[in-house]
Amino acid sequence: MAKYVIIIISMVLVNNYPLAQFLGICPFLGVSKDKESATGMGIAVTFVMVLATAVTWPIQNLLLDRFGIGYLQTVVFILVIAALVQLIEMFMKKNMVGLYKSLGVFLPLITTNCAVLGVCISNIDSGYNYLQSLFNAFGAGIGFLFAMILMAGVRSKLVDQSRMPKSWQGVPIVLLTAAIMALSFMGFGGMFS
Amino acid sequence: MENKSKLSILTNGLIKENPVLVLVLGTCPTLATSTSVINGFGMGVSATAVLICSNIVIALLRKIIPDNVRIPCFITVIAGFVTIVQLVVKAFAPALDKSLGLYLPLIVVNCIILGRAEMFASKNGIIDSALDGIGMGIGFTLTLVVMGSLRELIGAGTWCGVPILSRIMPGMSIMTLVPGGFFVYALVMAFVHYITTDKSTIREGFGCSDCAMQDDCVDGSGCAKGEVA
Numbered sequence: 001m002a003k004y005v006i007i008i009i010s011m012v013l014v015n016n017y018p019l020a021q022f023l024g025i026c027p028f029l030g031v032s033k034d035k036e037s038a039t040g041m042g043i044a045v046t047f048v049m050v051l052a053t054a055v056t057w058p059i060q061n062l063l064l065d066r067f068g069i070g071y072l073q074t075v076v077f078i079l080v081i082a083a084l085v086q087l088i089e090m091f092m093k094k095n096m097v098g099l100y101k102s103l104g105v106f107l108p109l110i111t112t113n114c115a116v117l118g119v120c121i122s123n124i125d126s127g128y129n130y131l132q133s134l135f136n137a138f139g140a141g142i143g144f145l146f147a148m149i150l151m152a153g154v155r156s157k158l159v160d161q162s163r164m165p166k167s168w169q170g171v172p173i174v175l176l177t178a179a180i181m182a183l184s185f186m187g188f189g190g191m192f193s
Numbered sequence: 194m195e196n197k198s199k200l201s202i203l204t205n206g207l208i209k210e211n212p213v214l215v216l217v218l219g220t221c222p223t224l225a226t227s228t229s230v231i232n233g234f235g236m237g238v239s240a241t242a243v244l245i246c247s248n249i250v251i252a253l254l255r256k257i258i259p260d261n262v263r264i265p266c267f268i269t270v271i272a273g274f275v276t277i278v279q280l281v282v283k284a285f286a287p288a289l290d291k292s293l294g295l296y297l298p299l300i301v302v303n304c305i306i307l308g309r310a311e312m313f314a315s316k317n318g319i320i321d322s323a324l325d326g327i328g329m330g331i332g333f334t335l336t337l338v339v340m341g342s343l344r345e346l347i348g349a350g351t352w353c354g355v356p357i358l359s360r361i362m363p364g365m366s367i368m369t370l371v372p373g374g375f376f377v378y379a380l381v382m383a384f385v386h387y388i389t390t391d392k393s394t395i396r397e398g399f400g401c402s403d404c405a406m407q408d409d410c411v412d413g414s415g416c417a418k419g420e421v422a
Contacts, residue, residue: 025224071280079269082265112302113302117301
């Protein structure tokens with residue numbers, strides 16, 4: 001059990017996807033304007049990450065590896081993720097209208113979110129078993145959500161209300177904020193050896 | 194006239210519509226692989242190869258692909274080329290493969306490539322699309338090399354592995370780490386904003402009307418709309 005707790009904590013704090021591994025930067029910069037959409041995006045990404053891992057891990061280990069076609073990994077994974085996102089969207093639209101209203105907007109964007117494909121591939125590369133992969137994906141999603149909420153909080157208080165040179169407005173100041181956040185997240189670096 | 198427009202397609206990607214600094218696409222590989230000049234250059238060239246090939250194929254297929262399923266079709270084409278590039282790099286430049294690692298397969302979700310397929314290749318002819326791919330690719334590579342140079346020079350005191358600053362001062366390794374990546378990206382982007390503000394080209398074409406996702410986008414809340422526009 002301790003192993004799984006360590007996986008989650010290390011994915012949330014030490015190997016945080018946007019702030020320590022440069023994955024999922026596009027939504028991290030683009031959708032972190034206000035707290036509601038940041039939370040919605042974070043939850044939607046977590047959801048898709050866990051489901052995508054649940055599907056791609058068996059595909060890699062039971063299909064691709066068994067028949068020696070591991071080189072098709074990229075093609076297969078991205079198509080599976082795209083189909084999965086489409087499926088989730090259709091399912092939500094029909095059966096979970098409330099959830100669809102809050103998360104539906106973000107779903108089409110998630111297909112091209114590198115964090116989702118990244119977590120699927122890194123689960124395979126690091127040789128996790130099925131349960132560990134699922135926990136890893138869940139931790140990565142929570143870490144992403146955590147970073148999104150932090151960023152949205154900082155942006156609403158600091159970035160949008162302060163005066164700054166014109167050329168720094170918009171994306172550059174957000175990147176600078178992210179730099180400082182990444183600096184503070186480096187402090188978690190030595191937590192696990 | 195004809196030649197001039199062809200040239201402008203090619204040079205569009207360098208500064209005016211630089212994919213990384215002006216369109217703010219492909220941020221993840223930019224930050225992750227610009228730790229050194231070699232890495233940035235390798236990533237830039239790999240992405241450029243995929244971009245040119247996928248632009249050509251998508252321009253060829255643009256009349257056959259049905260509109261409803263175009264995104265999955267584009268992704269399949271791109272993923273095919275990414276796999277080719279991945280295998281080529283693995284075979285001929287194993288060191289680069291090791292240092293790029295996860296980011297090599299992640300070219301498939303690089304928004305530059307899908308963005309150009311959607312914005313340009315699906316609406317233009319083969320030659321124009323190929324030129325657009327070359328221009329965008331050079332813009333991407335150039336940005337990565339510039340950022341890689343800055344980070345490597347300050348972070349390790351070397352350029353392409355050749356010691357330059359390291360004789361004078363010790364390297365500030367923070368620049369090659371994550372915070373340095375964000376910091377250098379912010380600096381370079383602010384600089385581009387600074388030199389282009391009076392020419393006022395930078396703010397044009399970065400609204401929802403030029404966005405690759407505009408058809409899927411419900412109310413604009415899912416993208417960086419209004420960020421620069």
